[in-house]
Amino acid sequence: MRIDVVTIFPDYLAPLDLSLIGKARRDGLIDLAVHDLRDSTHDRHRTVDDTPYGGGAGMVMKPEPWAEALDAVLAAGAAASVPDGAVPHLVVPGPGGVPFTQAMARQLATEPWLAFACGRYEGIDERVYEYAAERMPVTVVSLGDYVLNGGEVAVLAMVEAVARLLPGVIGNEASLVEESHEDGLLEYPVYTKPASWQGRDVPAVLLSGDHGAIARWRHEQRLERTAARRPDLLPAAATLAGLEEAEVR
Numbered sequence: 206m207r208i209d210v211v212t213i214f215p216d217y218l219a220p221l222d223l224s225l226i227g228k229a230r231r232d233g234l235i236d237l238a239v240h241d242l243r244d245s246t247h248d249r250h251r252t253v254d255d256t257p258y259g260g261g262a263g264m265v266m267k268p269e270p271w272a273e274a275l276d277a278v279l280a281a282g283a284a285a286s287v288p289d290g291a292v293p294h295l296v297v298p299g300p301g302g303v304p305f306t307q308a309m310a311r312q313l314a315t316e317p318w319l320a321f322a323c324g325r326y327e328g329i330d331e332r333v334y335e336y337a338a339e340r341m342p343v344t345v346v347s348l349g350d351y352v353l354n355g356g357e358v359a360v361l362a363m364v365e366a367v368a369r370l371l372p373g374v375i376g377n378e379a380s381l382v383e384e385s386h387e388d389g390l391l392e393y394p395v396y397t398k399p400a401s402w403q404g405r406d407v408p409a410v411l412l413s414g415d416h417g418a419i420a421r422w423r424h425e426q427r428l429e430r431t432a433a434r435r436p437d438l439l440p441a442a443a444t445l446a447g448l449e450e451a452e453v454r
């Protein structure tokens with residue numbers, strides 16, 4: 206997968222050199238390029254923002270550098286690993302976007318080329334979204350119902366959630382199957398050695414060797430945990446389970 210990130214803080218994306226994502230990049234599974242938006246400015250101060258029309262607090266990111274940077278992304282990807290004629294799916298992080306979910310991560314993981322545009326200040330001039338949409342699919346995506354200072358943290362989260370789904374990135378791909386949010390339920394509690402620690406014992410069923418009993422216990426724990434922490438997920442999980450049952454029949 207090709208991934209381009211445009212930001213005014215390229216160093217913010219340095220963690221993408223670490224751990225499994227860093228390894229995936231070195232193994233050639235992910236071709237990730239980070240672009241400094243200020244490289245697409247042409248004044249002495251490398252200006253990327255200006256005051257908002259209509260007044261109000263804060264600054265707005267100017268359209269000219271963004272248009273030039275997005276054109277540079279198209280050119281850079283085309284010169285790199287992407288198939289002929291391909292364009293990226295542009296993801297613009299923003300608190301006013303559609304919520305990022307595991308289902309969206311799964312969908313994005315099927316795409317050959319993703320680009321991310323990190324906003325700062327009060328956000329990006331609205332005309333940039335129109336400019337981009339004339340050239341590539343654009344989705345504004347929110348990490349959650351709160352406000353960050355910039356899109357970089359959201360991109361770190363989204364790239365990690367997408368990249369770990371790519372074949373070969375996670376050593377044991379079976380570990381992806383039972384995770385929280387894969388089928389609408391949260392994951393069951395997990396334990397490791399020692400079996401007894403500070404007077405707290407691992408649930409006996411997990412030491413029983415009875416795989417059927419363990420699977421039943423884990424399923425009950427998933428339901429209980431989801432009901433306690435995320436009751437809003439249960440109707441969707443029930444629908445999914447119903448569909449699966451119907452497919453089996």
Ligand code: SAM
Pocket residue numbers: 297298299300301322323324325326327328329346347348349350351352353354355356357359
């Ligand atoms: N004025 C904007 C609003 O109220 O919608 C918020 C701008 S925020 C201070 C600056 C940047 O942080 C945004 O352009 C976006 O890139 C990023 N950002 C903030 N909150 C976010 C969230 N919940 N999800 C994704 N990106 C977010």
